[in-house]
Amino acid sequence: MNEAYAHLIVSRQGRVGIAQLNRPQALNALNSELMSELVHALQTLDADEGIGCIVVTGSEKAFAAGADIKQMADATVVDMMGSPFLGYWDAVQRIAKPVVAAVSGYCLGGGCELAMLCDLIVAAETAQFGQPEINLGVIPGAGGTQRLTRAVGKSVAMDMILTGRRISAQEALGFGLVSRVFPASSFLEDSLALAAEIAAKAPVALRMAKESVNRAFESSLAEGILFERCAFNLLFSTEDQKEGMAAFVEKRKPSWQGK
Ligand code: CAA
Numbered sequence: 001m002n003e004a005y006a007h008l009i010v011s012r013q014g015r016v017g018i019a020q021l022n023r024p025q026a027l028n029a030l031n032s033e034l035m036s037e038l039v040h041a042l043q044t045l046d047a048d049e050g051i052g053c054i055v056v057t058g059s060e061k062a063f064a065a066g067a068d069i070k071q072m073a074d075a076t077v078v079d080m081m082g083s084p085f086l087g088y089w090d091a092v093q094r095i096a097k098p099v100v101a102a103v104s105g106y107c108l109g110g111g112c113e114l115a116m117l118c119d120l121i122v123a124a125e126t127a128q129f130g131q132p133e134i135n136l137g138v139i140p141g142a143g144g145t146q147r148l149t150r151a152v153g154k155s156v157a158m159d160m161i162l163t164g165r166r167i168s169a170q171e172a173l174g175f176g177l178v179s180r181v182f183p184a185s186s187f188l189e190d191s192l193a194l195a196a197e198i199a200a201k202a203p204v205a206l207r208m209a210k211e212s213v214n215r216a217f218e219s220s221l222a223e224g225i226l227f228e229r230c231a232f233n234l235l236f237s238t239e240d241q242k243e244g245m246a247a248f249v250e251k252r253k254p255s256w257q258g259k
Helices: 032-046 077-082 087-093 110-117 132-136 144-152 154-163 169-175 184-199 203-215 221-237 239-249
Strands: 008-013 016-021 053-057 062-064 099-103 106-108 120-124 128-130 166-168 180-182
Touching: 008 032, 016 032, 016 184, 032 053, 032 087, 053 184, 062 099, 062 110, 087 110, 099 110, 099 184, 106 110, 110 128, 110 144, 120 169, 120 184, 128 169, 132 154, 144 154, 166 169, 169 180, 180 184, 203 221, 203 239, 221 239
Parallel strands: 016 053, 053 099, 062 106, 099 120, 106 128, 120 180
Antiparallel strands: 008 016, 128 166
């Protein structure tokens, strides 16, 4: 994989695609160029049949320190309304394959909002999460007030968003914002191993599973259950369902075809 990106390094390890934010001089602050490149890279990996799971990561020091404050500082309301900037976050949500946010260091503001758009967040023990926009005279603008509240509940979300305080990886684990915390020394390796484990599963079932879990945030319980039921039943039209269940009965490992 050899796209010419200015602020992003894209690579692959087996069936795992890796998009690494690479704007070290600004702690990976998310400007328009970086977000546009990220969306392009994610869409390219999503369309690649050889990829089963995507990892979005940053550097050891920063996943991303937020949207680029310098780029926004002089904007007017009309500039903001006319800008495609926040739409890039929406595009991340439309990626069909599982996306893991592997977070080390600062994960703040739009960086935390980007991580929450991924399907799960794993963190190095050194990671720090926060929505510090209140300290800039604004509020989270890329979904933070909604997704953080759904992830950690009202009281913790209010505490973080009204004070702008940062929480540690261990706190984030306790609040359910992240699913696993890895030692700093093996963080990337551990994150990629998790992504490889996911990437080795049946591809169509992975998509259905992701879409079904996401329904929980977009619909009533009854509608979500109905969506799940239809997706579950639909999977019985795939070769992978036949293979998966036959392999169980025959006490062997399944071999997935993705169809
Ligand atoms: N935007 C633009 N530049 C940023 C940035 C950001 N969000 N975060 C850091 N940088 C830049 C700094 O300006 C600095 O650049 P210079 O060397 O040119 O001065 C460089 O990155 C290194 O940063 P610091 O010197 O500040 O590093 P530090 O280790 O002392 O502090 C930090 C690290 C606590 C993360 C601090 O940089 C910080 O507070 N950053 C801003 C965090 C923030 O407020 N994020 C929210 C942004 S608004 C948003 O995201 C809106 C939204 O919801 C979409």
